[in-house]
Amino acid sequence: MKREAQALLLVLVGAFAIRLGWTDEHLIYVRDWVRWPLIAAGLVLLALAAGLVFSPHGDTEPAPRTAWLLFAPFVVLLLVSPPPLGADFAERSAGTPYRDPGRAVLGLRPLPAGDPVPLAVGDFYVRARYDAGASLIGRRVELTGFVSEDPEGRWYVTRFEIACCAADAIAVRVRVDGADAAPARDTWVRVTGTWVDGSGVARRSGSPAVEADAVEEIEMPRNPYE
Amino acid sequence: MLGGLVLVALIQRWLVPRLDFPALQTWSTIFVAMVLQALPFLVGGVLLAAAISAFVTEDRLRRLTPRSPWLGVPAAGAAGIALPGCECASVPVAAGLVRRGVAPAVAFTFMLAAPAVNPVVLVSTAVAFSGRTDMVAARFAASMATAVLVGWWWQWRGGGVPLLATSRHQHATGWRGFADSARHDVVHAGGFLVAGAAIAAAVSALLPRAVLDAVAGSPVLAVLALATFAFVVAMCSEADAFVAASLTMFSDTAKLVFLVVGPAMDVKLAAMGAGTFGSVFAARFVPVVLLVAVGCAVLTGTVLL
Numbered sequence: 435m436k437r438e439a440q441a442l443l444l445v446l447v448g449a450f451a452i453r454l455g456w457t458d459e460h461l462i463y464v465r466d467w468v469r470w471p472l473i474a475a476g477l478v479l480l481a482l483a484a485g486l487v488f489s490p491h492g493d494t495e496p497a498p499r500t501a502w503l504l505f506a507p508f509v510v511l512l513l514v515s516p517p518p519l520g521a522d523f524a525e526r527s528a529g530t531p532y533r534d535p536g537r538a539v540l541g542l543r544p545l546p547a548g549d550p551v552p553l554a555v556g557d558f559y560v561r562a563r564y565d566a567g568a569s570l571i572g573r574r575v576e577l578t579g580f581v582s583e584d585p586e587g588r589w590y591v592t593r594f595e596i597a598c599c600a601a602d603a604i605a606v607r608v609r610v611d612g613a614d615a616a617p618a619r620d621t622w623v624r625v626t627g628t629w630v631d632g633s634g635v636a637r638r639s640g641s642p643a644v645e646a647d648a649v650e651e652i653e654m655p656r657n658p659y660e
Numbered sequence: 661m662l663g664g665l666v667l668v669a670l671i672q673r674w675l676v677p678r679l680d681f682p683a684l685q686t687w688s689t690i691f692v693a694m695v696l697q698a699l700p701f702l703v704g705g706v707l708l709a710a711a712i713s714a715f716v717t718e719d720r721l722r723r724l725t726p727r728s729p730w731l732g733v734p735a736a737g738a739a740g741i742a743l744p745g746c747e748c749a750s751v752p753v754a755a756g757l758v759r760r761g762v763a764p765a766v767a768f769t770f771m772l773a774a775p776a777v778n779p780v781v782l783v784s785t786a787v788a789f790s791g792r793t794d795m796v797a798a799r800f801a802a803s804m805a806t807a808v809l810v811g812w813w814w815q816w817r818g819g820g821v822p823l824l825a826t827s828r829h830q831h832a833t834g835w836r837g838f839a840d841s842a843r844h845d846v847v848h849a850g851g852f853l854v855a856g857a858a859i860a861a862a863v864s865a866l867l868p869r870a871v872l873d874a875v876a877g878s879p880v881l882a883v884l885a886l887a888t889f890a891f892v893v894a895m896c897s898e899a900d901a902f903v904a905a906s907l908t909m910f911s912d913t914a915k916l917v918f919l920v921v922g923p924a925m926d927v928k929l930a931a932m933g934a935g936t937f938g939s940v941f942a943a944r945f946v947p948v949v950l951l952v953a954v955g956c957a958v959l960t961g962t963v964l965l
Binding site: 435444447451454460462463464471472478481482483484486489493497498501502504507510511514516517518519520522523526527585596598599600601603659 | 693895
């Protein structure tokens with residue numbers, strides 16, 4: 435790879451990194467805090483490119499052909515415009531248990547005040563599973579996630595939880611009972627309802643469930659992951 | 661160049677609506693995510709390596725490291741505790757150290773230890789395993805043992821292996837050398853990082869977890885399966901404990917194997933190692949690290965878990 439191509443590569447990768455960090459687009463891939471390291475890395479790459487273009491001497495050694503591969507993620511970004519992880523991946527990884535052996539030993543706080551209480555899907559799952567639903571009894575909750583289904587035709591309000599980036603995403607889902615018809619897969623919904631007594635408590639009994647009063651279709655939240 | 665841009669625009673118009681396979685989209689999301697997550701760490705590691713190359717004299721570095729590489733290896737392992745780094749950063753830093761005359765065995769021990777035993781990784785392991793200190797202790801012990809044993813092995817046996825990084829002579833010093841070195845490392849390691857991420861994302865997106873769970877019952881197969889899984893999914897060491905904790909079908913020892921192999925060696929690191937130090941190096945280093953890591957993890961797991 436020649437000098438000009440190297441400079442172009444550094445500019446392109448740097449500009450993409452800054453753009454993704456600057457807009458909310460990075461939230462499809464990484465956690466929010468990564469935006470600042472991304473912008474910083476982009477600035478460094480632009481500075482390196484500038485050094486290459488404006489430096490007086492030209493004895494730079496050529497880069498190996500593999501360097502062209504650095505263009506690949508950005509070509510993919512342009513061609514596919516990857517969506518946030520959705521129903522397809524959630525349904526295929528549905529067998530993976532979420533958060534076991536759980537946060538139970540760290541203690542669960544009582545549910546905050548409010549009716550309905552907005553609750554993360556993962557939080558709802560953990561309260562049902564490791565607290566035997568004790569903190570959920572008699573409370574109306576509001577869960578936000580996208581729609582996924584199972585082969586038996588039931589549907590779930592679903593969310594991915596990520597620790598670093600989308601590569602370590604773990605799906606967590608809560609079955610929705612009592613709603614009329616399932617919205618289309620991957621639709622974002624806000625489900626208001628109450629915990630179905632006993633659901634999701636035992637290890638083998640499957641997902642916890644919510645008896646829905648209302649299902650409202652919404653726009654995708656700013657951060658698609660929990 | 662202009663032709664290329666026109667081509668991209670055309671492709672975007674015509675091809676994109678036809679690329680609507682769910683599996684391809686999942687792969688692309690995970691692939692881009694891995695590259696974006698790694699990029700700041702790669703750039704950070706490259707800058708640190710460039711600073712070592714350009715501003716730290718060989719004399720000063722020699723005074724900082726023990727004279728004998730045999731002692732330097734455990735010292736480098738201990739240094740890994742204090743310097744939280746990600747896998748992607750530690751490869752260029754090791755290359756920077758080797759270029760500045762540090763014994764390769766010492767640099768490699770640091771490269772293996774830094775992403776595995778730093779406080780950030782240990783805390784995230786404790787959180788993922790709900791405060792189980794035995795898992796944290798076992799991870800620390802097995803990863804440290806792996807790093808030190810591989811370092812000693814390299815000191816004993818690795819002398820004859822040519823290393824690409826050492827053959828590159830420094831053209832300039834000061835800021836000029838700093839920029840040259842940083843750019844050199846970005847374009848060398850970056851392409852390989854991308855190749856590793858593409859493979860790892862394909863495994864994450866396409867491999868059904870049921871395939872893994874099928875072998876969880878057999879102790880030997882379970883260890884081999886999770887060692888392979890750790891190698892091919894190439895997860896960040898700060899995040900892998902959360903995935904390990906979700907592998908509930910597997911024994912604790914098998915989970916430990918996953919946690920010890922992943923930060924030491926995976927498809928992304930093997931590719932970056934080949935790009936930075938040469939393929940001759942990778943062909944010898946990668947299998948040994950895998951063997952030692954699995955061995956240390958199984959032994960530690962048997963004793964501690």
